[in-house]
Amino acid sequence: xxxxxxxxxxxxxxxxxxxxxxxxxxxxxxxxxxxxxxxxxxxxxxxxxxxxxxxxxxxxxxxxxxxxxxxxxxxxxxxxxxxxxxxxxxxxxxxxxxxxxxxxxxxxxxxxxxxxxxxxxxxxxxxxxxxxxxxxxxxxxxxxxxxxxxxxxxxxxxxxxxxxxxxxxxxxxxxxxxxxxxxxxxxxxxxxxxxxxxxxxxxxxxxxxxxxxxxxxxxxxxxxxxxxxxxxxxxxxxxxxxxxxxxxxxxxxxxxxxxxxxxxxxxxxxxxxxxxxxxxxxxxxxxxxxxxxxxxxxxxxxxxxxxxxxxxxxxxxxxxxxxxxxxxxxxxxxxxxxxxxxxxxxxxxxxxxxxxxxxxxxxxxxxxxxxxxxxxxxxxxxxxxxxxxxxxxxxxxxxxxxxxxxxxxxxxxxxxxxxxxxxxxxxxxxxxxxxxxxxxxxxxxxxxxxxxxxxxxxxxxxxxxxxxxxxxxxxxxxxxxxxxxxxxxxxxxxxxxxxxxxxxx
Amino acid sequence: xxxxxxxxxxxxxxxxxxxxxxxxxxxxxxxxxxxxxxxxxxxxxxxxxxxxxxxxxxxxxxxxxxxxxxxxxxxxxxxxxxxxxxxxxxxxxxxxxxxxxxxxxxxxxxxxxxxxxxxxxxxxxxxxxxxxxxxxxxxxxxxxxxxxxxxxxxxxxxxxxxxxxxxxxxxxxxxxxxxxxxxxxxxxxxxxxxxxxxxxxxxxxxxxxxxxxxxxxxxxxxxxxxxxxxxxxxxxxxxxxxxxxxxxxxxxxxxxxxxxxxxxxxxxxxxxxxxxxxxxxxxxxxxxxxxxxxxxxxxxxxxxxxxxxxxxxxx
Numbered sequence: 001x002x003x004x005x006x007x008x009x010x011x012x013x014x015x016x017x018x019x020x021x022x023x024x025x026x027x028x029x030x031x032x033x034x035x036x037x038x039x040x041x042x043x044x045x046x047x048x049x050x051x052x053x054x055x056x057x058x059x060x061x062x063x064x065x066x067x068x069x070x071x072x073x074x075x076x077x078x079x080x081x082x083x084x085x086x087x088x089x090x091x092x093x094x095x096x097x098x099x100x101x102x103x104x105x106x107x108x109x110x111x112x113x114x115x116x117x118x119x120x121x122x123x124x125x126x127x128x129x130x131x132x133x134x135x136x137x138x139x140x141x142x143x144x145x146x147x148x149x150x151x152x153x154x155x156x157x158x159x160x161x162x163x164x165x166x167x168x169x170x171x172x173x174x175x176x177x178x179x180x181x182x183x184x185x186x187x188x189x190x191x192x193x194x195x196x197x198x199x200x201x202x203x204x205x206x207x208x209x210x211x212x213x214x215x216x217x218x219x220x221x222x223x224x225x226x227x228x229x230x231x232x233x234x235x236x237x238x239x240x241x242x243x244x245x246x247x248x249x250x251x252x253x254x255x256x257x258x259x260x261x262x263x264x265x266x267x268x269x270x271x272x273x274x275x276x277x278x279x280x281x282x283x284x285x286x287x288x289x290x291x292x293x294x295x296x297x298x299x300x301x302x303x304x305x306x307x308x309x310x311x312x313x314x315x316x317x318x319x320x321x322x323x324x325x326x327x328x329x330x331x332x333x334x335x336x337x338x339x340x341x342x343x344x345x346x347x348x349x350x351x352x353x354x355x356x357x358x359x360x361x362x363x364x365x366x367x368x369x370x371x372x373x374x375x376x377x378x379x380x381x382x383x384x385x386x387x388x389x390x391x392x393x394x395x396x397x398x399x400x401x402x403x404x405x406x407x408x409x410x411x412x413x414x415x416x417x418x419x420x421x422x423x424x425x426x427x428x429x430x431x432x433x434x435x436x437x438x439x440x441x442x443x444x445x446x447x448x449x450x451x452x453x454x455x456x457x458x459x460x461x462x463x464x465x466x467x468x469x470x471x472x473x474x475x476x477x478x479x480x481x482x483x484x485x486x487x488x489x490x491x492x493x494x495x496x497x498x499x500x501x502x503x504x505x
Numbered sequence: 506x507x508x509x510x511x512x513x514x515x516x517x518x519x520x521x522x523x524x525x526x527x528x529x530x531x532x533x534x535x536x537x538x539x540x541x542x543x544x545x546x547x548x549x550x551x552x553x554x555x556x557x558x559x560x561x562x563x564x565x566x567x568x569x570x571x572x573x574x575x576x577x578x579x580x581x582x583x584x585x586x587x588x589x590x591x592x593x594x595x596x597x598x599x600x601x602x603x604x605x606x607x608x609x610x611x612x613x614x615x616x617x618x619x620x621x622x623x624x625x626x627x628x629x630x631x632x633x634x635x636x637x638x639x640x641x642x643x644x645x646x647x648x649x650x651x652x653x654x655x656x657x658x659x660x661x662x663x664x665x666x667x668x669x670x671x672x673x674x675x676x677x678x679x680x681x682x683x684x685x686x687x688x689x690x691x692x693x694x695x696x697x698x699x700x701x702x703x704x705x706x707x708x709x710x711x712x713x714x715x716x717x718x719x720x721x722x723x724x725x726x727x728x729x730x731x732x733x734x735x736x737x738x739x740x741x742x743x744x745x746x747x748x749x750x751x752x753x754x755x756x757x758x759x760x761x762x763x764x765x766x767x768x769x770x771x772x773x774x775x776x777x778x779x780x781x782x783x784x785x786x787x788x789x790x791x792x793x794x795x796x797x798x799x800x801x802x803x804x805x806x807x808x809x810x811x812x813x814x815x816x817x818x819x820x
Contacts (some may be wrong), residue, residue, distance in 0.1 A: 045703065
């Protein structure tokens with residue numbers, strides 16, 4: 001027996017993106033079968049009525065009122081969900097200071113008056129305005145963390161040249177993460193402080209390495225993002241070189257880690273030359289790059305993010321803890337492969353982190369032999385994020401895609417990354433569980449199996465709780481690996497065994 | 506903030522209908538909606554939007570420079586607003602918007618050169634192909650993808666009903682029954698999520714497409730459709746439709762229309778990418794309507810819409 005409940009918010013306008021976020025959270029609550037948040041126009045009321053959600057609705061509502069309508073399994077769950085909506089709406093309003101509230105600056109100049117000692121500006125305006133704001137900040141003597149994307153290459157060159165001239169860092173554009181003096185910026189994890197300094201042109205790559213450093217018992221002095229294009233020919237690695245020099249001079253840093261896709265050839269030479277002469281051990285993870293050129297200059301190559309973290313921790317004088325030594329995956333692999341049907345050796349990776357997707361591709365490359373090539377999808381790519389929030393914030397698109405996987409008889413292994421930390425969804429694993437369960441159930445009904453392999457990028461003190469997130473996934477039947485690279489390898493091993501069974505080998 | 510404790514914002518652009526309204530006689534009203542990038546005012550019964558310049562020209566809009574965050578200015582719904590040709594004042598928030606230096610901008614749809622049927626057909630197909638991968642999963646994104654013939658079977662009932670309404674509208678317009686066409690299209694007013702519901706965005710796009718390609722009865726159709734908007738949708742949705750009824754559109758809509766009808770296709774991909782990025786689904790909804798509008802007199806469109814509606818019902 002289900003119940004229908006509504007709540008009306010009079011004269012309440014909310015941006016569509018905000019409504020989507022609230023609807024997404026409400027649909028994940030216990031016992032909620034359906035929820036709608038709409039402006040009460042006649043057309044929308046008709047749709048609510050058709051969906052059976054308008055029963056008992058206040059007849060005085062008008063087009064400028066917002067209606068939340070939901071169907072729940074029992075009244076307490078419905079009431080709890082409506083309370084949650086009210087709290088979310090109120091939280092949004094609370095961010096709007098009223099008369100007499102604390103002054104909130106609306107320009108950089110006003111901000112500097114308020115906080116004259118500030119030396120870093122975080123800029124997250126639309127790309128078209130970002131360059132001007134960043135230049136202003138640099139000229140005011142600040143370092144810049146530039147979260148904005150859609151900044152042209154020419155503007156990036158100008159910003160970074162200005163930054164170098166003024167002795168300031170320009171982290172970005174499109175910089176997703178940094179930890180400066182222990183303060184997380186953008187998407188970042190709560191990691192232990194220590195002597196390892198990182199520079200990365202890769203957002204989730206930087207997050208993965210910092211989390212694994214934490215897991216292995218090490219600590220982070222600074223994690224400096226430089227934006228994904230920094231090591232392109234045109235930009236010349238300007239900020240990786242600057243950040244490297246900063247870390248070389250930083251007394252709190254004894255080991256340096258550089259993370260990127262392979263740089264342009266000329267940039268590679270410049271970076272390696274600076275790394276070789278910086279006076280501190282440097283671990284370099286140029287995903288898929290040539291390790292020999294790194295070894296040749298006396299630096300330490302790392303093939304994966306995990307290797308980079310482990311090497312850095314060891315070089316910092318800490319014996320990497322046993323956390324990384326997982327049990328032999330053999331039995332789990334064999335069991336998972338046995339549950340798959342003949343011909344079900346395909347891997348699909350649905351990733352929220354672009355660098356993690358890149359690493360998984362690389363690990364799986366050449367590993368699969370007779371098995372079909374993996375389909376690794378970065379759902380944070382522009383192609384998937386137009387009109388909706390990033391999958392690290394909003395899990396709905398990934399849930400839809402996971403549910404579709406259950407219908408595909410060629411897929412035997414679903415590979416996932418779960419990224420925790422500030423800025424990420426409050427319960428990213430929990431949000432995916434209904435879809436994982438539905439996909440496994442759909443496969444089972446069809447007489448097939450579906451192995452779900454995942455890794456969680458996070459730390460025990462992240463707001464979402466590493467162990468809590470892992471437990472949720474295990475409960476949903478997922479095989480967990482300690483790192484993204486290991487998860488990809490685990491998926492590859494299952495695919496290999498399934499393919500061998502299929503070919504009768 | 507000035508010496509008297511008032512915060513002053515400088516308008517950089519003002520739409521010609523709003524300038525005319527404010528110049529005619531001083532008006533008063535109240536704040537009716539606040540967003541980060543804009544604040545909506547109801548002045549003498551008409552919606553006026555004060556917005557960040559980056560949103561482009563709005564038919565009911567006043568653009569202010571910089572990146573003012575309106576929901577951080579201590580402005581609340583219900584606050585008194587006074588306005589004249591020189592300024593808008595919100596005395597209780599100690600906020601003043603200076604209009605004196607603002608440049609006038611006309612939201613009236615320019616007279617575009619209209620490509621012939623074959624060229625429009627090709628442009629329509631190309632635009633659909635470019636937009637389909639960018640279409641949102643909410644609003645009328647699925648309808649746009651169905652028109653591109655990618656996922657016709659996945660259309661939800663709301664999208665199918667919209668396809669049927671558009672097919673009927675086009676059929677009425679083809680027969681010259683403009684009033685009946687407006688009634689058919691009006692079923693989409695106020696439909697969907699957001700402060701400007703998806704149906705309104707789609708209809709604004711439709712009116713722009715029909716008018717820009719100078720289809721028979723387009724102006725009268727716009728007038729009749731807009732007349733039905735009052736009280737059936739949100740204030741912003743209603744305002745956009747009322748202006749569209751007078752063939753006044755946002756700068757972004759005009760730009761997208763120009764990109765679709767322009768001489769070459771060089772800028773089309775960029776324009777579509779930008780449009781599809783507006784709001785949660787607003788840009789995609791508008792583009793869907795716009796494409797239907799520019800191709801309304803081309804026979805394949807009506808049959809495609811009917812087929813989509815029928816297939817969705819059958820599924």
